[in-house]
Amino acid sequence: MLAERAHRTPPLPLIFSVTLIAIMGNSLIAPVVPDLLRDLEVGDGGAGFVIAAVALPGVIVAPLIGLMADRLGRRAVLVPCLVIFGAAGVAVAAAPTFEILLAGRFLQGIGAAGLINLAVVIIGDHWEGERRTQLIGRNAAMLTVGLASFPLLSGVIAELTSWRLALLPQAFGLVVAVWAWRILDPVRPQSAGTIRQQLNGLGTVMKRPSIIAVLISGLVVFLLIFGVFLATLPLHLEREFGIGAGGRGVILSIPAVTASLVAFNLGRISSAIGRRTVLVTATVIFVVSFSLMGAAPVIGLVAIACALYGLGDGALIPILQDTAVTEAPPEHRGAVVAMWVGAARLGQTLGPLLAAALFTATSTSTTLFAGAAVAGVLLVLVLIGPLGRRADSAPAQQHA
Structure with missing residues (x-):
């Protein structure tokens, strides 16, 4: 348990x-x-190394950062992560060689490994009930907007100037580090005990069926997102419909619109129909949308499937994050959410590899149908498992 609630509620910006x-x-x-x-x-061939250099550290580092945040406090861990990310981002932009660029990217991955989970944990520390679900959903909506707008921003800057200047916005991490240090209160756990006691307590929490279910769900959802939607669908669009890069970009951006709408209003939706119903409905949407992508004879139906997929994506990710926050005791919240991020990153890594093996051996349509089948297995897990049961019966509260 935290010794005390932060004296100031951190500003949402x-x-x-x-x-x-x-x-x-x-x-x-x-x-x-x-x-x-x-x-x-x-x-x-260097492109894969550029992307993997940031993703790889998160699988191992994210859980460690969660443990440290539970032991030392949120501010004490968040600020160094921001500093590392921002400083390494400047180094990447100025890198004179590819090797130095990769080293900077790897350091960025260490810094980034704690950011998304700590943002969610801070929301969990200061809000409860419907308001917490609402804010986690809006945080996910901001993430979706960023994923859609940042590539456009860097592309325009690179066209007008150079790729190095296009990467300089990463230095904003240093500005936010100063902001976080000044705004966040240095709240520390009342008693984390020894490291052994902390790990033993976390081990007990991780054995809870609800925690196991949310970790498995996170892994499967990100496996589907990165393996089926992001890795398979672009090839499917090219092979089956002959669509070029520009057209593929437009179609792949459709889910950003519907996902943002759902995530931004998730608190209201969850309050109206319940967390469990949201989970079931979003998973059913994954089954339907992947099936439609694989079966669609015309591109218009693929576009409709992408819009449906966005509805499920916009609900599943934040509701799983919210469930991880809700199910975790405050003294282990940072570690549990970080473990969820680690599971998601594992799915992000495995998804493209498994999908590539399958569509190489069969076809992209078969892989899309396989994705629907995996989503169907996830649906069974949600229907018979513990996800959302306790949260729906718990009273909604909010800290002042």
């Missing part, structure tokens, strides 16, 4: 800024990868 910085690592660099590879005289 600060929390949302932390979330937006967390996704700058890949969303800003994606459009300029060909430019930086050409400038640093590296072949196309």
Whole structure:
């Protein structure tokens, strides 16, 4: 239990800024990868290393950062993460060689590993009930907006100037670090005990069926997002419909609109129909949308399927985050949410590999149907498992 609630409720723009910085690592660099590879005289094979260098540290570092946040307090961990990310971002923008760029990207991955989960944890520390669900949903909506707008921003800057200047917005992490240090109260756990006691307590919490279910669900959802939607659908659009890069970009951006609408209003939706109903409905939408993508004979139906998919995406991710926050005791909240992020990153890593193996051996349509089948398994887990049961029966509260 925290010794005391923070004296000041942190401003939402600060929390949302932390979330937006967390996704700058890949969303800003994606459009300029060909430019930086050409400038640093590296072949196309280097693109995978550029992306993986940020993603890889999170699988291991995120749970450790969660443990530290529970032991030392949120501010003491968040601020160094922001400083590392911002400073490494400047180093990446100025990197004279590809090796230095990769080293900077790896450091960015260490800093970024704690940002999204700590933003969610801070929301969980200061709000409860419907208001917490609402804010986690709006935080997810901000993330979706950032994912849609940052590539456009960096692409325009790179066209007008250079890829190095396009990456400089990452330095904003240093500004937010100062802001967080001045605004967040240095609240520390009342008694974290020894490291052994902390780990033993966390081990007990991690054995809860609800925690196990939310971790498995997070892994599966991100496996589907990165393996089926992001890795398989673009190839499906090219192979089956002959759509070029511009058209694929438009179709792949459709879910950002519907996902933002749902995530922004998630608190209201969850209050009206219940968390469990939201989980079931969103999972059913995944089954239907992936099936429609695989079966659609015309591109218009694929676009409709993408819009449906966004509805499920906009509900599933924040509601799972909210469930992880709700089910975790305050003294282990940072570690539990970080473990959820670690599971999500594992799904993010495995999804494209499994999908690529399947559509190489069969077809993109088969892979999309396989995604629907996996979503169906997740639906069974949600229907028979513990997710959302206790949260729906708990009274909604909010801290002043």
